[in-house]
Amino acid sequence: MADFTKLLDRLYNDPNSPSAYAGIDSLWREAKKTFKHIPRNVIKHYLEGHRTYTLMRQKRVNFKRSKTIAAGFMTDVQVDLADMQSLSRHNKGNRYILLGIDVLSKQVFTTPLKSKKSEDMLEAFRNLITQMPMKPHRIFSDKGTEFKNRLLKEYFEREEISKHEATHSTVKASLAERAIRNLKQRLYRYFSQNHKLNWIDILPKIIEGINKSYCRVHGMRPIDVNFKNAQKVWEKIYGNIFSTKNLKKPKFKKDDYVRISRDKGHFEKGYLPNWGDEILEVEKVKDHVNPILYKLRDDKGKNSKDPFMKMKCLE
Template sequence: MSDKRVMKRVYYDPSHPGSLGGVERLCRALKDETGERVDKARIKDFLSEEDTYTLHEPARIHFPRNRVFVPRPLNQFQADLCDMQALSEYNDGFNYLLTVIDVFAKKAYVRSLRKKTGTEVTRVFDSIFEDSGTPEKLQTDAGKEFFNKTFQNMLKKRGVIHFATGSDLKASVVERFNRTLKTRMWRYFMAKNTRRYLDVLQDLVHGYNHSYHKSIKMAPMQVECTVENTLQVFQNLYGAVPVRYSEKLKMNFKPGDVVRISKVRGVFDKKYEQSFTEELFTVHECVPRVPPVYRLKDYDGEPIEGAFYEAELQKVNVAPDKIYAVERVLDERVVRGEKQKLVKWRNWPEKFNSWVTADNLMNV
């Protein structure tokens, strides 16, 4: 079965058992209808050209990710800002908590802020570094509170390498600490019938730092910078370090492949809505990690920040006669007697807005 016209007829007939589903459903329906052997590869190629399939294919959220090895204390910190505005009136107008954790030692530091400006974040980070010592690297999200001139200058003076979280998930170690801190905080609220945390914030942090942490098999305060202690913590954290690369490592994408990116999802997003971007990207580089990751470029050839796992990408085949949806018409003009329209393409960045001949637009 290789006739795409038959595949299209079956797939887009709402009453047909093989309609509007996945590869297996269409394959089974075609075999039942024709009695012929069905080539799944051809069905996959057909569906990879259909936006109705590629945009709505379920996106995976939980899948293996690269393991990051942090070798010693003060090697890498993670930081985050917790929004506490709902409790501001009970805590002297403080709206945020800056949480910082040593990824290796699991030791945490917390400061309260009224504003999340670059100046305020720099001030409290300086106070944390005075307590903790200066790390080699700092990982945060890409928020403006961290990526601003004041904060960056402070890090540069201290010689700290700063980088942003590059995937849909946030920095996992500090996020886990945030959950622990808030759990203890809300239990305290219930026990004391209060919503004021400011007076006991450092007590809560002290309790965390002196309590047993199952990943390092000791309390964070027991982690030291001695060789013997560092080796013990490393062994507790990572055990036997696996081989990172293999000659047999399978890469399912190659440079030049056209892909969509999985959308960032919340817990309550409707699974039947679009799961992948309408904007298309091109694989630029294959990085042989375990599991592999890929670097992308947009259709203008500009690199996309970060790297992407295979589960976050979906390969598509772009048919020569592919029709792109227009979001709206922005302007009109006549050039040498030819009517043209400036269009915004649906769910593509504005930089891709372009003039097209009016005759090339169609109503669907």
């Protein structure tokens, strides 16, 4: 176990390591490159005795969402801001991290950001896109006003980048949000381990480690995905996603009347209404996707805020 501990200490505590401040399976995968038959429970036992891991163990809530489908390598990028305001005085006044993630390869790119002002956002996007192998065709973000300023709009038009945003869902740029959670998890474990609050200097190494770590979605390291193997990666991720064989029959059809469910938190009172008062009409059904989506309108012919809703409706 002593030899294992020395190896695991190096793999877990080095920010440049693919398994730095990561989970059990990631650390186990890297450890097996040195000790082929190291048991998984050795990794589990090691991490359960590691303060930074147990303090920040994840709690997962899973529910079905629509898939984000990329056209190809570096064609579609999701972006979001990681809020680091509480640590700004330790990081040269930088209050945010602008993060972008390629939807196909899952490769992550980041740049520090001092404020959400138009000029700072423009400079941050320039830095972010410079890091990428090519300019993306499309950039997706949430509805934050920082992504909609005039300077950015003009910049995207000049660079011929199509800018899209979420409409009304609770989860916005979900891949970027997940990447930020992973990044913050590694950063805060690094802070706890090294008794430092400086992220601006260690950020490139943390990102390098993330991009060198195994991605279970396509079974590769994000940095190993490129133009040559992009088609194989696409087929592995999405397969026959456009096949109509496994599609379910729509619950509602055009001109049906439905209600929309209320967004309720986990601890919201059970006696409160689960459904909205307003009766809406189904205008269009997208039955060639999974989950099936519905376009709704009210009695005045006005469409709902979401262009298409999942089957969270009630007749």
